[in-house]
Amino acid sequence: MSSQLIKVECPLHNSEAIAINLDPNIQLPEMLQCIYCLVGSTSRSIVPLRDIKNILENFVTLQQQKSDEINQLKRTYLMQLLDNLCKMKQEINNFIDNGINIIQTQLQIDKQEEEEVMKNVESEVIGFNQQVKQIIEYQYSYCQQQKLLNELNWTQPLSEVLQQINNFEGIQNCLDLLRDLKNEYQMKNEINIVGKLLLIESDPEILRGSSSETPKLNIVCQQHQKEIIMIDMNENIEKSMRLCCIECMPETYWSLTKCKEKWKTFEQKKRAYLQQQIFDMEAQYEQIRDQNKKIEQQIIEQLKGVRVQFEDILAINKRKILSNINMVNEDWINLSQDDILERVEILIKNEESQNQMIHSEYQQFSDYALKLLQEQVKELKVQQQNLYDNLRSTLCHSQEISKSASSSDQNCLNDIYYQINEIGSSSKNTQKLQELIQIQSYDIGSDLIKKNQRKENDSAFSSPKNNGYEDIQIDKENMDFEEKQPIQYQIISKYQQVQNCYAISVNFDQTIMISGCSNDIAIWEFNNGKIKHIQNLQGHSNQVISLQFSVDKNEFVSGSTDKSIRYWQLINNIWLCKQVLLGHKRQIDCLLMSNNNHQIISCSCDKTIRIWRKNQQSLWFQVQTLTNHSAYVRCISLSKSQNLLVSCGEDKMILIWELNKSKVWNLKQSIKxxxxxxxxxxxDDIKIAWQPRSQNKTYFYEYDTKTNQFELDKHHIMLQYSSEGYQNFFPSIYNEQKQVLINKHGQFVYIMKMNESHSLEISQVINIGHYCNYGSLTNDGQFLVIWDEKSKCLQVRQATF
Structure with missing residues (x-):
């Protein structure tokens, strides 16, 4: 095809065609262009003829890849919709059948009672006195009143059935899936394959004329009356004096061509930023909407519960009052001596005192009901406050995620320069931090009190590079620790990363590190604690918040707030996304890869844990969904043997799962x-460390062979007070080789070391200075890497003893 096109002539100049213009706005004959057509051309759609074949081949490949991704996306969502609708159909049919059975049963009971009444009326002939007695008993009999109260008891189960049918959660889930499918489909179709190929394949030699062409302006210099050809970029020059001619000769200037290119880059950046903000905004608002919906539903259910319980209390009081009324006609012959004396004591009182006694007896019933109602309202207020706290946490998290993206690059640089000056001026005068930490061993042992004195000096570092990464030199001579602890992690280097980093992971041989970099994944060379930025991997459309390397291969999985999981492999020294795993309906909070690399476990804010395994074609597919959590699932962890899985979330539950012989995860234990x-x-296999959200303690659970259950140990470790930063993106890490537990709580990162008595105790408290901090530990436990929102840099710390 290429040889045939070279022989074609340009229809305008009758000269040999050397390129083709793929602009869709021009006619087919005009697409062939010669060297004369290219002079002064600024079109980015021009491609050399010799490259057309490569572009066509790449186009077919990318188009097929895009088509496969879209088909997989549609299949995934359609299968979920089909599954949801089938479940809803079965549930609704069961509810309707239950309601029909309740009504039919009650109709039969009513019919039988009517027949019995008619038989009694026809068979009995009673006198006047007997009729009066029946009327009195009907009016005051406790049994009769109880019967009247119970006549409508059947309405309660029928109401519950109808309320279950009125639950639109299943329908809402289907609507959410349809909306997600539409958004994902639009995002994938917005990818311009031809434009992407043109940016890659365009020949710079052919297009060189377009970059050298100076734009023409109908403006002349105010001072020399000559053509404007450059822009004065000096910040101190007035705005009106920036346009310069050849005679102005400013010290710092840009040509018009450069300004035009820079402006085009700015517009592209602005367009990409605003498009990304739309997706980010939808994802953040989606979480907030779910929280609002959750608050609305729970408040309605709680208020409904208060109303029903208060009505039950009123019914009980009514029965008590009716019981007292029935006692009015009680015959004195059945009274004991004490009963008669009690009545006489009442009779000898005056009428006012008797009225007061009657009122007081009734007041006891009323006060009891109001007291219960007051306690319920108080409990309701506490529960609502917890719901509002969750919403506030979601809002704060959304604000933190979008905060850095809302400022320009120049503002980011200004912030960094400010931090440089602040750190540089304070590093020489850093005061010693003395912290008294009360430690309670989680194993058998007495309480210990250790004084942990820490002094860390962060030296000044140079201004950041344009790409947002910078190697920051650390003054090792100023690093001094007053008191040696069993193990501490000292800073050996810092590297500036302006972009948000919510997850970090290091490969099995400590040679490669990956970190979240806003929507991308940064690849670092890791060499004995020194890191060097290599490249960024693109693919996710929103913040990357979870990363997990394989235990023995150069492959990893990434999770994002875009609800997708991506599987990456290093092939011929090139990182490739081999598969996109779709299924979760909310952000991916935590990811695990089993030791044999045959299983991926993910948890999400959609309240599920999903199990993924490889098929015969080495493709990951979902094999199981664990749905026992009733709220966001925040963290998961595998035991040493890989046969136990523990999860925790915002439903205040700890769930422990066991893998059976059929490789199916079953719920083993629930802890409230x-x-x-x-x-x-x-x-290990028998001990679990758990960090509550708002309690300044670390708790431990240990397996009891007698009960075959994990039991809460009475000992725990006290932590420093922290009232903010309830974020879960820095999972706790236990390293068996160093026997240390890395545990974040608020702005502090705790290093807990196993002592000789096999008890954990705090060995070091690292005050990061900001609750938005995220990190990871190398497999050998030698290096700890942390990024935080305040300094916006990666700290590399090395273990010392």
């Missing part, structure tokens, strides 16, 4: 707590 759990970690 008083607080949310954002971090949980298996230390």
């Amino acid at each position: 707590n008083d607080d949310f759990g954002y971090r949980i970690c298996f230390m």
